[in-house]
Amino acid sequence: MQSAVTTTALRREFKPRKRGLDPITALDDVSLAVEPGEIHGLLGPNGAGKTTLVKILSTILTPTSGTATVLGHDVVEDPGAVRRVIGLVFGGDRGLYTLLSARHNLEYWAALYGVPSRDTGSRIDALLARVGLTRRADDRVETYSRGMRQRLHLARGLISDPEVLFLDEPTVGLDPVASLEFRQLVMTLREEGKTIFLTTHDMGEAEAICDRVSLIDRGALLATEGPETLGRWITAYERVEARGVTDDAATMVSGLPGVMSTQRLPDGTLRIETAVTGVVRPIMEALLAAGVTELGTRPPSLEEVYLRVFGDRGLQV
Amino acid sequence: MTIRIAANAARVGYRETRSQYTWRSWLFGWVLRLVAQTLFFAAMGILVGSDDLIEFALIGNVAAGVTLMVLGIGPDTAWERSQGTLPLLIAAPRSLLPVFAGRNVFHLVQGVGEGLVIFVLVAPWVGVEGNYLWLPPALMAIALGSYGLGLFIAAFAIRKPRWGNTIYNLVYWTTVAIGGVNVSRTVFPHWVQQVGSFLPLVHGLTGLRELLSNGFTGAAVGQLGLELAVGAAWFTVALAGFALFSQGGRKDGTIDLVE
Ligand SMILES: Nc1ncnc2c1ncn2[C@@H]1O[C@H](COP(=O)(O)OP(=O)(O)OP(=O)(O)O)[C@@H](O)[C@H]1O
Ligand SMILES: [Mg+2]
DSSP states (O other), rough: OOSSEEEEEEEEOOOOSSTTTEEEEEEEEEEEOOOOTOEEEEEOOTTTHHHHHHHHTTSSSSEEEEEEETTEETTTTHHHHHHHHHEEEEEESOOSSSSBBBHHHHHHHHHHHTTOOOHHHHHHHHHHTTTGGGTTSSBGGOOOOOOHHHHHHHHHHHHHHEEEEEEEEETTOOHHHHHHHHHHHHHHHHTTTTTTEESSSSSHHHHHHEEEEEEEETTTTEEEEOHHHHHHHHHTEEEEEESSHHHHHHHHHHSSTTTTEEEETSSSHHHHHHHTTOOHHHHHHHHHTTTOEEEEOOOHHHHHHHHHHGGGGGGOO | HHHHHHHHHHHHHHHHHHOOOOOOIIIIIIHHHHHHHHHHHHHHHHHHHHHHHHHHHHHHHHHHHHHHHHTGGGHHHHHHHHHHHHHHHHSSSSSSSSHHEEEEEEEEHHHHHHHHHHHHHHHHHOOOOOOOOHHHHHHHHHHHHHHHHHHHHHHHHHGGGGGGGHHHHHHHHHHHHHSSSSSSSSSOHHHHHHTTTTEEEEEEHHHHHHHHHSOOHHHHHHHHHHHHHHHHHHHHHHHHHHHHHHHHHHTOTTTTTOO
């Protein structure tokens, strides 16, 4: 079966900001394949090259070298064909006509995507209902909350009923509830058979909704994994954080088996990083026994997981 | 479909214009600026005591005001950038020309309206009278003639975002200088006049002056026709420009820059 999206040895350089400096390499030899009907995550920290890759795939940017295709259409040779089959959703506030209502924004893009006039009204109604904006459909977007704007962005990306949808950090800046709602919307799209390529710097998000996740750092692809692997990493490198821990208790904890390091955060919280799974519980019991009552677990940061799993290769500088 | 795109874009342009101006800020800011410019040049005629020169400068600056407003759509892509919609427009399967053409339709009406307001305000001051019924249609021809070049500048601003305003000013002042606004075109060397005949305003203004002095003559119609032809030619160049410059912007990664 033909892949929905492919990239082969994709590279993108940007001109340096000052003359004499080396060019910035945003993507370096990236080869990946997104299969039809999957939610494929692109996970990476700030500056990893996620947006750059989405821009190349959505024909906003051309690669310096290498090739990329969407449903078999080359993004450089035939951008017109690519544009007809994709939808594009950026995360953030920008990209909407804030002086228009949601409905008028969608009518505008329906015209630009050549949606037939007779279908436009019903399609817009259905999309507005789907993203929960029916009641506010005729209010100006400038009066919308961040979460409402993001849902409108999604509706906009879906206006042409595209087969492939690119979502660039769509939940950035949303509160946990709004993020969860947004993710649920994205999952309903998979059920309709759409192929989704989603970028994120949130491991939890990637694990929760993606079928496969490509890990990227400083322009280089590190690996492509299933969500179970991510889940394993998240628990394996889980941290314990506790407040009100005396120095004696901290010394005691750092001697426990499986503890990799302990660290005092500026606010006095003790952060305990573990090296193996299954040690979180004994650590917490020891802390409770020492009279500590404010404690809990936190998922590891993406940078930390990269460092642990990929060593120096994944180290963010 | 193209019409539908333009109509939807016109709605965006209308809302944007409405949010930029109130009646008062428009009248006291923008219109007064143009009135002052017109008065300044008409005053030169008063200074040398020539009624012909007063009328020449008045009509010239009223028409140039229309071109100023219409060419102003050039740096408009800057607004799409600030909204973050330009990359989305590039990623959509249609040409940008109907979008920008539709978005700025309102500026045609606004430009002609302003020309008329300025005329009505300034003419009595400088003692110009007569039958000026030809003014509105001739100004509309000039607005249409200027539209294509304005759109081309808009296309150019996709490629060189920081140069949009500079090019706009350069083009406008060149047009005013050699277009027969304050001094007759015939004072310039032949080649300058040749260059001028590819610019908007030039033919339309010649036609307008002809209409006002000799009425509805073949020469007048011919000049207004040429004005529209110049507009259509630049419109075609703008169409190519949008394709070419978006391609260039994709290469150097400037499509989504905010400036
Ligand atoms: N137009 C540009 N000109 C110069 N450098 C750029 C440009 N766009 C991106 N870069 C650089 O390319 C690298 C990758 O940027 P990119 O925006 O793709 O990262 P990202 O993974 O999306 O990061 P974030 O999580 O912050 O959105 C960065 O070093 C960035 O500074
Ligand atoms: Mg990004």
